[in-house]
Amino acid sequence: MNFVDLSVWDVAAVSGFVLLNGILSVWLSLGIARQLLVAAVRMVVQLAAVGAVLTLLFDVASLPWTLAMALVMVLFAGREIMARQSQRITGWWGYGLGTATMSIGAAMVTLVALLGSLQPEPWYDPRYAIPLFGMMLGNAMTGISLGLDTLTTAVVRDRAAIETRIALGAARFEALRPTMREAMRRGLMPMINSMAATGVVFLPGMMTGQILAGIDPAQAVKYQLLIMFLIAGATGLGLLTAVVGGTWRLTDHRHRLRPDRLAGPR
């Protein structure tokens, strides 16, 4: 592998572009200079921190530390799902459903990749496990938060129609089938769109990074395909369990609709 080793000064030099945006903002009084600065500083600090943590983690390469890192990522992603709901399921279910289904989907697919396709030594080598799990988690998070938001919003919007079907004798999953279908479709859409546009409209960031780092494009493409298929698996699995679980929670053992288990918009 041959790649151009970046110095701190190389990076610092191009950060001038952000500064340029800041100057533009002040000059045109866009009022976003502060936000821009904060975001840029946050990015630098967060990435520097994660770089340091990953370096440590790669050196240690132990299963408990890898799992601990994965757990921290899960907790942050779970909060993010919560924050993206306009109607939230009350109680522990609100946080637990999205977090659990996202973790299960991402973990299953990551394990398949580690034990089947990539087979690093040891199998939990954080150099493979953590970036892979992170990518699965991020995509499952997007799909699940969209799907759950669609489900809960539709339950409130279509309450009368759903209850009419229930009153006519439909079981809960029958009465909510159109709602579940809508939620699944919305949740899968970003993944389908990115698969369809990949390579034509944009080169995926991971692949670009690999090519810049000196890897043969054909090899980089294979990695990208692997990742995209894994993402499809993680999103689909996580989303399906989240939508089924959400429907389960928004109905009860007598097959009644329970919108009282939703907290309205904040």
Next chain:
Amino acid sequence: MSLVVSGLSSPLLYDCHLAVSDGEIVALRGASGSGKSAFLRAVADLDPNEGDVWLDDVPRSAMTGPEWRRRVRYAAAETAWWADRVGEHFRAPYEAAGMAVEVGLSDDCMTWQVARLSTGEKQRLGFLRAVEDSPPVLLLDEPTAALDADAEEAVERLIQRHRSNGTAIVLVTHSDNQADRLADRRLRISNGRLSDDHR
């Protein structure tokens, strides 16, 4: 089949008791917000509630929710629709079209678009949808509120036919005249409590 309600309670209802024999119509009246719809919904087990309800001598708890609601059918005052065409909301659209003619609708109404239905058409079709499979108990929430005199009479004829076939019916109505025409017995509900309606 006969319906027996005993000690039905919910956040909106207090210890309600009611017995309706097969082939009987009980009219239920009360001011807005008194708990009429809440009572019918609780009997159909659409909202969380406590108490015992029997169909003949089978308790509600011996059936699943869907099994119960296929026998004890609630028809809401406001109809709701989920598909584009009327026929998609019916179990047997072809047979239902025959009934539709009896309540003054045309026999091609099953192909109509839901979006173009008038309030009165919606109410009649919603009523037909609830009764098409002749459930043994009907809980009707103001089934003729949006109808003109002719259509109201036609719907009442259908209700009476269900009664003579042995259906037990609870009818929420605002109209004194309708209660006079149809009801074998009258009840009043206020603040979630049932009582006999002495005029």
